Amino acid sequence: MDVIMQALSNVFTPLNFGGMVFGIFMGIIIGALPGLSVNMGIALLFPLTFSFQGVGGILMLLGIYCGAIYGGSISAILLNTPGTPASAATTLEGYPMAVKHGQPGRALGLSTYASMFGGIFSAICLMFLAPKLANIAVQFSKPEYFALAVFGISIITSVSGKSVTKGLMGGLIGLFIATIGIDSMSGKIRFTGGSSYLLGGLSFIPILIGLFAFSQVLLTVEESFHEQKKIEKVKIDRVLPSLADLKATFISTFRSSIIGTFIGCVPGTGGDIASFISYDQSKKWSKHKDNFGNGEPEGLVAPEAGKNAVSGGALIPMLTLGIPGDGATAIMLGALMVQGMQPGPLLFVEQAPQVYSIFLGLLLANIVMGLFGFSLIRVFTKVMNIPKNILVPIIFTLTFVGAYAYNNSVIDVFVMVAFGFIGYFINKLEFSNSAIVIGIILGSLAETNFRGALMMSEGSFSIFVTHPVCLVFLLISAGSLLSPIFGPMVKKIFERRKVA
Numbered sequence: 001m002d003v004i005m006q007a008l009s010n011v012f013t014p015l016n017f018g019g020m021v022f023g024i025f026m027g028i029i030i031g032a033l034p035g036l037s038v039n040m041g042i043a044l045l046f047p048l049t050f051s052f053q054g055v056g057g058i059l060m061l062l063g064i065y066c067g068a069i070y071g072g073s074i075s076a077i078l079l080n081t082p083g084t085p086a087s088a089a090t091t092l093e094g095y096p097m098a099v100k101h102g103q104p105g106r107a108l109g110l111s112t113y114a115s116m117f118g119g120i121f122s123a124i125c126l127m128f129l130a131p132k133l134a135n136i137a138v139q140f141s142k143p144e145y146f147a148l149a150v151f152g153i154s155i156i157t158s159v160s161g162k163s164v165t166k167g168l169m170g171g172l173i174g175l176f177i178a179t180i181g182i183d184s185m186s187g188k189i190r191f192t193g194g195s196s197y198l199l200g201g202l203s204f205i206p207i208l209i210g211l212f213a214f215s216q217v218l219l220t221v222e223e224s225f226h227e228q229k230k231i232e233k234v235k236i237d238r239v240l241p242s243l244a245d246l247k248a249t250f251i252s253t254f255r256s257s258i259i260g261t262f263i264g265c266v267p268g269t270g271g272d273i274a275s276f277i278s279y280d281q282s283k284k285w286s287k288h289k290d291n292f293g294n295g296e297p298e299g300l301v302a303p304e305a306g307k308n309a310v311s312g313g314a315l316i317p318m319l320t321l322g323i324p325g326d327g328a329t330a331i332m333l334g335a336l337m338v339q340g341m342q343p344g345p346l347l348f349v350e351q352a353p354q355v356y357s358i359f360l361g362l363l364l365a366n367i368v369m370g371l372f373g374f375s376l377i378r379v380f381t382k383v384m385n386i387p388k389n390i391l392v393p394i395i396f397t398l399t400f401v402g403a404y405a406y407n408n409s410v411i412d413v414f415v416m417v418a419f420g421f422i423g424y425f426i427n428k429l430e431f432s433n434s435a436i437v438i439g440i441i442l443g444s445l446a447e448t449n450f451r452g453a454l455m456m457s458e459g460s461f462s463i464f465v466t467h468p469v470c471l472v473f474l475l476i477s478a479g480s481l482l483s484p485i486f487g488p489m490v491k492k493i494f495e496r497r498k499v500a
Contacts, residue, residue, distance in 0.1 A: 006357075010055055020368070025067065038086075041068045046061070065332070068084065076095070077104065077107045096293070097300060114304035119369065125312055146452075150473065153438060155279070169435075171438060203409075211422070214396075214421075263310060314328070
């Protein structure tokens with residue numbers, strides 16, 4: 001009890017609490033701006049942690065972490081431009097709901113609710129299940145990581161839009177892009193064409209901005225030539241989700257929170273993987289599969305709950321094992337060590353008040369994040385009322401600034417523009433941008449761990465069968481890839497039996 005009281009005292013110290021609120025606010029802004037990633041935001045504000053004593057600096061970083069993960073959904077929903085890679089899946093349902101159906105308030109309300117739910121769920125899991133979940137995650141080796149990556153790639157069939165074939169083609173393009181650069185295993189140079197820039201591979205953030213943001217600018221400019229000028233003011237009747245929406249989306253939100261927490265506690269994964277897998281599972285279990293891609297609420301809350309639930313899950317291996325779950329927690333790991341806290345099993349014994357301060361801080365950060373979100377929804381949706389002749393140049397400028405700011409490289413800007421035109425033609429041909437993104441994100445993870453697993457087994461493929469968890473993931477992946485082929489056949493068989 002004394003430990004809890006001391007933790008509460010640490011969190012609600014005016015300076016510490018104010019620092020956390022400041023971190024949340026800055027995180028939302030950073031997340032909403034295309035090109036500024038969660039990791040970049042934490043890294044930029046990391047020096048401010050030296051102004052705090054004890055866990056105050058860690059609480060500020062937690063605020064940035066939670067705020068930035070949520071903030072990425074704002075531009076994803078309103079502008080079809082994911083602020084962070086983890087918000088790419090949110091565009092699939094959020095943008096159609098906000099623009100095509102004229103319900104930006106509803107979309108942002110559901111997004112905020114699901115984000116807060118997922119974050120709070122993962123914080124509670126962090127409090128009560130940290131040691132147990134860490135024991136499961138630490139058992140993952142190369143075969144399991146490979147199978148998890150394959151499982152993530154298999155969800156391409158769910159985000160492919162009207163044509164699964166085109167989706168798979170997009171996924172293959174993404175996998176090819178992931179192979180560009182120096183091979184991490186052998187050191188060989190692949191597909192660089194003699195360019196020194198490509199030695200480290202193509203930067204992901206410029207590609208993301210190009211495919212989703214710059215291509216959208218091109219499409220909007222084209223549409224402006226074919227549509228009559230009309231002034232429409234977006235009105236918001238409510239910012240809180242309706243009881244009907246909460247009831248319809250609760251199962252999807254809860255399921256995705258579990259998925260996100262588990263994926264978060266597996267080191268090396270992150271919110272981008274969790275969001276796409278959550279979306280995929282939501283579509284598979286939904287009774288409204290045909291409405292996915294057209295503003296389906298279940299499909300909107302799934303990636304939001306999944307990616308925000310990663311925050312608590314990622315802290316589990318960091319605190320209990322000293323292994324960061326993702327890039328953001330890797331920076332926070334450094335902050336902990338600067339403050340004299342050595343992550344590991346002994347941390348819970350030697351510095352229990354500080355550990356529980358982090359637990360309570362994460363829980364409180366997600367609550368405050370939700371309050372910020374709901375109170376500012378009307379402000380966010382003002383973006384929808386900005387005339388296109390003003391909004392398009394702003395987005396156009398942000399794409400260049402975001403692409404350049406990532407690595408301070410002009411070449412990144414050229415990459416962004418190139419993929420912007422590619423994304424434009426991809427949309428025209430009804431291919432899937434998301435399939436390409438999935439291939440890029442998971443391609444290198446799958447390749448590295450596949451080859452690592454073969455090195456462990458001295459070239460024997462039996463290692464993928466003898467590891468039960470790996471085998472289960474591979475079987476699920478196979479079912480996911482084959483479902484578009486056999487799913488309709490099975491459905492017809494059941495319909496015939498019902499008629500008979």
